[in-house]
Structure formats: structure tokens, C-alpha cells
Amino acid sequence: MKKNCFFYRKKKYSIEPNGVITKKSHSNIALIKYWGKHKNKIQIPLNSSISYSLGRVYTVTRLIYQEKKKRNLSIKIFLSGKEKTSFLPKILEFFHRISFYCSYLRDFNFIIETYNTFPHSSGIASSASSMSALALCIMEIEKKLVFSLKKDFFLKKASFLARLGSGSACRSIYPGLVVWGSHKSIKGSNDLYAIPYPYKVHPIFKKMVNTILIIDEKPKKILSSKGHLLMNKHPYARVRFQCANQNMDRLISILKIGDFQEFGELIEHEALTLHAMIMTSRPYFLWMKPNTLNVLHTVWDFRIQSKKNIYFTLDAGANVHLLYPIQEKKSILKWIYSDLFFYCKKIIESFCY
Incomplete structure (x- = not known):
């Protein structure tokens, strides 16, 4: 059996x-x-x-x-x-x-x-x-x-x-x-x-807005299934797996106490780590597009200037997910359309449910 x-x-x-x-x-x-x-x-x-x-x-x-x-x-x-x-x-x-x-x-x-x-x-x-x-x-x-x-x-x-x-x-x-x-x-x-997820979650993480910026609508040239295989001989793979599990421990604590800044910095670090592994695979490749980077830098600048709780994460592709509390939705969404729409093919207004 x-x-x-x-x-x-x-x-x-x-x-x-x-x-x-x-x-x-x-x-x-x-x-x-x-x-x-x-x-x-x-x-x-x-x-x-x-x-x-x-x-x-x-x-x-x-x-x-x-x-x-x-x-x-x-x-x-x-x-x-x-x-x-x-x-x-x-x-x-x-x-x-x-x-x-x-x-x-x-x-x-x-x-x-x-x-x-x-x-x-x-x-x-x-x-x-x-x-x-x-x-x-x-x-x-x-x-x-x-x-x-x-x-x-x-x-x-x-x-x-x-x-x-x-x-x-x-x-x-x-x-x-x-x-x-x-x-x-x-x-x-x-x-x-x-x-x-079986543990306590602070109320700020229960009503989260997710706005997706579609930078590139075309199918990826290298699908995730092939990208996973490149981790088998990746020189940094073992450290990456250890780091991910350590970050999970950090996130458990963050979700409990409701520290949004720590949450944001952690998910951005995870997103960039994922793409760092992609860029250092053999063969190496790059999913980010120029406008992906433009969006990331613009988000960083806006966050410093406005003190707003807006952070990004990336999946295995060029598009950007922006996460922020529902309490700040009105002002942040207005800024997204005024300052980020230029870089996108379209914007999907979503939420974490």
C-alpha cells in the first residue's frame, strides 16, 4: 500500500x-x-x-x-x-x-x-x-x-x-x-x-487590501514548475530554506502582536529573496520588468514621505501585489491610480479574505 x-x-x-x-x-x-x-x-x-x-x-x-x-x-x-x-x-x-x-x-x-x-x-x-x-x-x-x-x-x-x-x-x-x-x-x-493558520491573528491583519499591478499580461517564458527544479543544484538553496523557516517563526509573532511595519519589511524581504534565487539559478533568468522596479522604488519613496503602511510582495512573475490595511484604503488607492497607473497594463482591486 x-x-x-x-x-x-x-x-x-x-x-x-x-x-x-x-x-x-x-x-x-x-x-x-x-x-x-x-x-x-x-x-x-x-x-x-x-x-x-x-x-x-x-x-x-x-x-x-x-x-x-x-x-x-x-x-x-x-x-x-x-x-x-x-x-x-x-x-x-x-x-x-x-x-x-x-x-x-x-x-x-x-x-x-x-x-x-x-x-x-x-x-x-x-x-x-x-x-x-x-x-x-x-x-x-x-x-x-x-x-x-x-x-x-x-x-x-x-x-x-x-x-x-x-x-x-x-x-x-x-x-x-x-x-x-x-x-x-x-x-x-x-x-x-x-x-x-491555527493561531491568533491581530485585527489589523484580518482586513487587508490587496491591489495587484499588472505589469505584464503575457505568459511567463519560464514557468514556475521549471523554476522549482533549478533549486535542486542551487548554490544558496540550503540557506534559503533555513531562512524561510526562520521567517515563518518571525511572522507568527508579528501576526499576533500586529506590528505592520515588521510585517511589511518581512514580506518584502521574502519577495526579493525569491527573485534573488531566480536570478542566481543556473541557468539564471529574470522575471522582473523595468516597470516592476519602477513600481518598487516609487512605493519605497511614497512610504518614506507619507508614513503610510503600504508594502509589496511579488510572486514568480513581473506583477506586483500591494498590501495595506483597509483603514488606509481610500488615500492609498487614490495614490496608486495617480502615481502607479502609468507603469501598469491594468490594476486589479482585490482583498485578502
Whole structure:
């Protein structure tokens, strides 16, 4: 029996031969970044991470399942109404990985119809929201088979399955602050699925605004999945993993006491560390664009002059996430449109929920 048999489902069940399920899942932005995974294990992180789930930034997936007439598996994928055969290899690999845990999927063919409220593959975790939405659809099929399925198990297994498609997708199953990866200071944290952050959070961090500056809408030339692999021989990898876990300890304390300046400085350090690892990989590459740097410098200057609590973080791409308290939203958002809009293709007004 394979490891993780807690989620194993082998028994044959009866289910209607055709059906349609629709689920929505939000993107997330990591505060402590996950970058690098175990070489000989499937989607197991080399350090713990924590993220906010994001409102107004999500994927809606419609999963149509049809009883299989032939032995071969058939999957069709549509993004915003257009068939995407280029997505098939990743989806087929995902179904292959989860078939041990969801044996009932072998009886069906699938049509996946999906759309995002944000640009795909541009560094706003589209794989996280899309894979988590798909995992939630699959768990709805399982729920039809097992009427007694409890909500806690449903979400836990959905997170487990989503991880097998995209590591950060496991965090998108839950709202709020979400932890993935085993960490000695966080009870219940583990490498197999994400958990809601279990400790006290100061009120200032419960109503956070997230404004996303789209610097570049084009798909990244180097996807995150390939970037992770470059950590296997990275000369600074071991120090990075130690630093990330130490930063998690710092963040636990910050979230409790409500020190926004310490919070901001920590998430900016994490963001720049992530890009430093990218720039010092072999082969090395650069996701930031000139306007990414222009935005960062402008934010720093504004913060010094205004004393406002506005800080940035970056995902694996050129676009910039700005985080600030809801109490300062009116004045900061006005400044964003007046001073930063010049550098952007568009601005997405979101929030951490």
C-alpha cells in the first residue's frame, strides 16, 4: 500500500453516468514563499509557506463527466471558451497521480471548462486557483459516492489532491491565512496538504487590501514548475530554506502582536529573496520588468514621505501585489491610480479574505 493511504478510495460505488459540477477557487499570494521541492518526491516542499487567499481573483471550473464507453481516457479542456490542447499533458499527469486516491475517475471521460478573472500564466498563481477548483470538482464527485463525507475530510483531501497538480494550489482550498509545509512551530502543519493558520491573528491583519499591478499580461517564458527544479543544484538553496523557516517563526509573532511595519519589511524581504534565487539559478533568468522596479522604488519613496503602511510582495512573475490595511484604503488607492497607473497594463482591486 502506498503512503498517504488515509485518502485512498478503492471500493466500487455506483454513480449517475453523466453529470456537471461547477466550482470556484481563489488565487493566493504567499507571504513566506515556497520555492523548491524534494527531488524524488511528488510535490513535497523544502520549506513551509503561508499565504493569503485573494478575493476577486479566482478561477471558475465546470467539470462535465460522462461514463466511458471505451477503455481510453478522453479529456478536453477549454479556457474562456477556447480549447487548449497545450494544457492536456499537465492535466493527464494530474489525473494519473490522483487515480490511486480517486479510482472512480477511471470510469469517466471529462470536459473541463474554465475561466479566470485575471491573466493566465502571468505570475498571479493561475495554476493554484485552477488546480484547486478542479480538485474541488473531483471531491464533489466523491461526495456523491459517500453521502457521509464530512466537510473537514472533504477540504483536507481536496487540498491533498490539488497539491498533486500544483504545489501552491493546496493553499487555495481555504480562505484567509493558510499554511503548507511542515514547521515545528505550527501545530498540524504538514507537507501533504494545507491547513488554515491555527493561531491568533491581530485585527489589523484580518482586513487587508490587496491591489495587484499588472505589469505584464503575457505568459511567463519560464514557468514556475521549471523554476522549482533549478533549486535542486542551487548554490544558496540550503540557506534559503533555513531562512524561510526562520521567517515563518518571525511572522507568527508579528501576526499576533500586529506590528505592520515588521510585517511589511518581512514580506518584502521574502519577495526579493525569491527573485534573488531566480536570478542566481543556473541557468539564471529574470522575471522582473523595468516597470516592476519602477513600481518598487516609487512605493519605497511614497512610504518614506507619507508614513503610510503600504508594502509589496511579488510572486514568480513581473506583477506586483500591494498590501495595506483597509483603514488606509481610500488615500492609498487614490495614490496608486495617480502615481502607479502609468507603469501598469491594468490594476486589479482585490482583498485578502
